[in-house]
C-alpha cells in the first residue's frame with residue numbers, strides 16, 4: 008500500500024513540476040524572445056506508442072543539428088506577437104535604477120520579483136518616513152512646515168479644522 012501511494016504522489020508532483028516548467032518556458036522564452044533566448048522546439052508527446060518517431064528522433068535531430076551548427080528540420084515554436092507593441096521602447100525604472108527596453112520586457116519587469124522587492128522596500132521606507140514626520144509634528148515649527156509641504160486638499164482641511 009505504501010509503495011502504491013508513493014508511486015501515485017510521485018506521479019502527481021512530477022505532473023505539477025512539468026506544468027510549472029512549461030509555464031516557465033512559455034513566459035521566459037516564448038513571451039519574451041530576445042538575443043539571449045535559445046529557440047524552443049515543440050514535440051508531439053501525447054501518443055506514447057509513437058514515442059520513438061514523434062519525440063526521440065526529432066529531438067535527437069534537433070540536438071544533432073545544434074552540435075553541428077546547422078538549422079534543424081523542425082521550426083522553433085513562436086508565440087503570436089502583438090504588432091502594436093514596441094520592442095524598442097525605453098523605460099526607466101527609478102525604483103530598481105535600471106533601463107528596460109521593450110514594452111513586453113517592461114510589463115514583465117514591473118511584475119518581477121526583484122522589482123516587487125524594491126517596491127516593498129520603498130513602501131516600508133515611506134511608511135517609516137510618515138511615522139517619523141507624525142512624531143515630529145508635536146513641535147509647532149514642524150507642523151507649519153508640514154502644512155506648507157502638504158497637498159492643497161490637506162491644507163484646506165487643516166485650515167477648516169483650525170477655524
Ligand SMILES: [Zn+2]
Nearest residue numbers: 100102103122
Ligand atoms: Zn523596477
